[in-house]
Amino acid sequence: MRHGKYRFIASFLVVPLVLYVVFVVSPYAQAFYISMTDWRGFSGQQNFVGFDNYVELATDGRFWRAMSHNGLLLVVVPLVTIAFALFLAAVTTVAGRQGAVGRGGVRGSRLYQVVFFFPQVVPVVIAGVLFGFFFNPDAGLLNGALRVVGLDGLTRSWLGDTTFALPSVMAVLIWGAVGFYYVLFSSAMKSVPPDVFEAAVLDGAGRIRTFWSITLPMIWDSVQVSYIYLGIMVLDGFTLLQVMLPDGGPDGSTQVVSQYLYRSAFTEGRFGYASAVGVALCLVTLLLAVAVLRLTRRQQTEY
Numbered sequence: 001m002r003h004g005k006y007r008f009i010a011s012f013l014v015v016p017l018v019l020y021v022v023f024v025v026s027p028y029a030q031a032f033y034i035s036m037t038d039w040r041g042f043s044g045q046q047n048f049v050g051f052d053n054y055v056e057l058a059t060d061g062r063f064w065r066a067m068s069h070n071g072l073l074l075v076v077v078p079l080v081t082i083a084f085a086l087f088l089a090a091v092t093t094v095a096g097r098q099g100a101v102g103r104g105g106v107r108g109s110r111l112y113q114v115v116f117f118f119p120q121v122v123p124v125v126i127a128g129v130l131f132g133f134f135f136n137p138d139a140g141l142l143n144g145a146l147r148v149v150g151l152d153g154l155t156r157s158w159l160g161d162t163t164f165a166l167p168s169v170m171a172v173l174i175w176g177a178v179g180f181y182y183v184l185f186s187s188a189m190k191s192v193p194p195d196v197f198e199a200a201v202l203d204g205a206g207r208i209r210t211f212w213s214i215t216l217p218m219i220w221d222s223v224q225v226s227y228i229y230l231g232i233m234v235l236d237g238f239t240l241l242q243v244m245l246p247d248g249g250p251d252g253s254t255q256v257v258s259q260y261l262y263r264s265a266f267t268e269g270r271f272g273y274a275s276a277v278g279v280a281l282c283l284v285t286l287l288l289a290v291a292v293l294r295l296t297r298r299q300q301t302e303y
Helices: 001-032 054-057 061-094 107-121 124-134 140-147 165-191 193-200 209-220 221-238 238-244 257-267 271-295
Strands: none
Touching: 001 271, 054 271, 061 107, 061 165, 061 209, 061 221, 061 257, 061 271, 107 221, 124 140, 124 165, 124 238, 140 165, 165 221, 165 238, 193 209, 221 257, 221 271, 238 257, 257 271
């Protein structure tokens, strides 16, 4: 009977496992193999070169500069996005309407959720095109607004300046991501039992104390997972950057690893080396997920 049960379960798992191996595991294995060849991408000739591509990668200044841009994105974008999303979620979900602390939030919180979530439904390509016009130095809305209010001295060629190009892209990434995580954190906060907030009020806890001691610890799992997803997003970041700054920005000041991979493969015709870049990026992403899970591990609050 027990063996029959296992065969029954296995019969349902065989097809998904085969599909997973064919469409997920197999491409990774092929990419790793290609990374150990000098394949040019446009012929069937593949000479095995071992770890030569990885040795070159370790001393490639362009790769490490692109990785440093990913590092800046990895620090700034997730932290700012999560901070904004937590603030908006706390104000509209658990900060009472009349100074009380509890679930309910400010008046019209449902409308705010729709408004803040709207950027999430805008395709990344369209957002990149729109913000390309927004940051246009001559006809862009940002410089136009600065001129209208008499702040002509603050106008810049935002995407053409090595100082402001990457921060401008960061602002767009944050704008596009805050709404989703705001809704996520709002849902997590609504799952916290109201008795906990009532006990905090009886103990004399204010809004800030309640947030740090009750709300945040109880939704910590959501925050942890959010940082991992945001980290994966900025480690890629290819689509938005390729639309806004396809050449890597002024003097390569915004080029990220995924763009360098694309350039190595389709511009320089070095598919073997580009595959090595992809494998390295994959390993960095896995290490990020493991590091975040270990460093942010906290004992789950019981209630």
